[in-house]
Amino acid sequence: MEEANDRLAEKVQALSDIELAVLVCLVAEQHCIIEAGKESINDVQAELKLVASNVFGLTCAVLDCDENTTLDDFGSGILVKDDGEDYFGKNNGRLQGEFSSKSGSPRMPDRRISKSPRPFSPLDSRRIANIVVAKDVNQASLQVQIQALELIRGKRNFTRTAVHAAPKPFLFIALNSTGTPRLTMHLNDQFSISHHHLVNDGLPNLEDLQEQALASEDGASTSSVVHTPPYAPVRDKAQAIMLPPEDLTHLTTLMSQVKISPEVRAYLYNIVVFMRLHRAVAGGISAMATRHFDTIARALAPLHGLDYMSPSLVALAARKVYPHRIVITAPENERSMQWGSSLEAVKAVLEGVTVEDVIEEVLQSVEAPL
Known part of the structure; x- marks a missing residue:
């Protein structure tokens, strides 16, 4: 193992x-x-x-x-x-039953199966x-x-x-x-x-493809007998894929076994609270973002060879989960304006503040457990 x-x-x-x-x-x-x-x-x-x-x-x-x-x-x-093993194929009979059970009609799957094992294939395969x-x-x-x-x-x-x-x-x-x-x-x-x-x-896969295409063109120009198709090396490479489905399944299993200590859990949720209360954040932070925060932090652990969630992984997950969610508030909507703050002072505070600045400020404000 x-x-x-x-x-x-x-x-x-x-x-x-x-x-x-x-x-x-x-x-x-x-x-x-x-x-x-x-x-x-x-x-x-x-x-x-x-x-x-x-x-x-x-x-x-x-x-x-x-x-x-x-x-x-x-x-x-x-x-x-379709490669013949789609959702309604025989290799996915269990999923077909799950789909039918969600529809609320327990006898409908039997009638569909009796007509055709893949009911929609005649229309769109x-x-x-x-x-x-x-x-x-x-x-x-x-x-x-x-x-x-x-x-x-x-x-x-x-x-x-x-x-x-x-x-x-x-x-x-x-x-x-x-x-x-x-x-x-x-x-x-x-x-x-x-x-x-x-x-x-960089784009390593695209660069490799371009290099192989150039090599094929050079080889074709020096020989009038042997002609190598430019995409043949790519097909050969695809046969030995780097991370096959079984590796993904193994990583998902390891993710489900990741442990988190009470201190790290508190650190994760403190980041969420500080993010919601930051004066530059408009609209707060959704509950979906919090669930994704926890999930991504767990997924990062097996990729780093760990079976537990560390504070550094929590901080890394925050830098990936929140950038597309945080909206910088307009100065006139900043919450301290409700208590009589000066609009010019608020504009000066928020000037030049970016989403990345907010995330880093929150990570620096929350004390990480030892």
């Missing part, structure tokens, strides 16, 4: 920032927001697709959103070709991808964002011809451009972490 954990720890240490963000969400069974500059967002999109196939061996669907995206566009954009990358979903209409919210919460999507259930594992990634509007409040709160990708962080 220890050898397996050490092997997983070595794999985790070799991952890039984007790969780590995806891994944390897959282990915690949560979803994430990734932000990138407008000039690099297409490259990040390509990198995420390569991460899904090369690192985790999962299917990936990319959905380009804008203000003209319709519900039909969303419903079809998250689907991939595609299925929802394991990883859905919704590019610029924050710029889509309210109806599309509500549909994304229903997909995340209900694990299924309704189209005109079928009901598509989300597979397991399932990860929804909102890939947004830096400086663009925020997601709607309820959808934004469903994402457990956010990650801002900097150009200097």
Whole structure:
């Protein structure tokens, strides 16, 4: 067991920032927001697709959103070709029963099974991808964002011809451009972490693909007999995925066994209280954010080879869970204005304050247990 954990720890240490963000969400069974500059967002999109196939061996669907995206566009954009083992397949009979039990009709599953083992396949044999990358979903209409919210919460999507259930594992990634509007409040709160990708962080999978393509072109130009397809090395690499599903399952099991001491638990909730009471925070901190805070802190422990939650992991989780949730209040709405504070003084205090500043100030204000 220890050898397996050490092997997983070595794999985790070799991952890039984007790969780590995806891994944390897959282990915690949560979803994430990734932000990138407008000039690099297409490259990040390509990198995420390569991460899904090369690192985790999962299917990936990319959905380009804008203000003209319709519900039909969303419903079809998250689907991939069925491999024969979807939600209604014979390998998922238990899940089919769970779905039917939630509908409140105990005899309906028997009638459906007697007609066809996969009732919706004649109309649409595609299925929802394991990883859905919704590019610029924050710029889509309210109806599309509500549909994304229903997909995340209900694990299924309704189209005109079928009901598509989300597979397991399932990860929804909102890939947004830096400086663009925020997601709607309820959808934004469903994402457990956010990650801002900097150009200097690099895109290792995309860079490897480009190097292999250049090498293939050079080889083709020096030989008129042997022609190597540029994407063949990528397919070979995908066959030996870095973190297969069994590794994800093992990490999820380790996460459920993570222990937390009373002192660390108090530290975690003190951070939540200080975050809610910070004068620069508008709208407070939601209960969903607190649940995600605890979940992500637990998910980080096995990735660091620990079976307990440490204060440093709690602080790291806070830096990932809260950036996309905190809204800096306007000076006229700052709470001390109710008690007669000067508007000019409040403006001076809040000038230049960022979300990152608020998080770091809270972490410095709360004493960490020894």
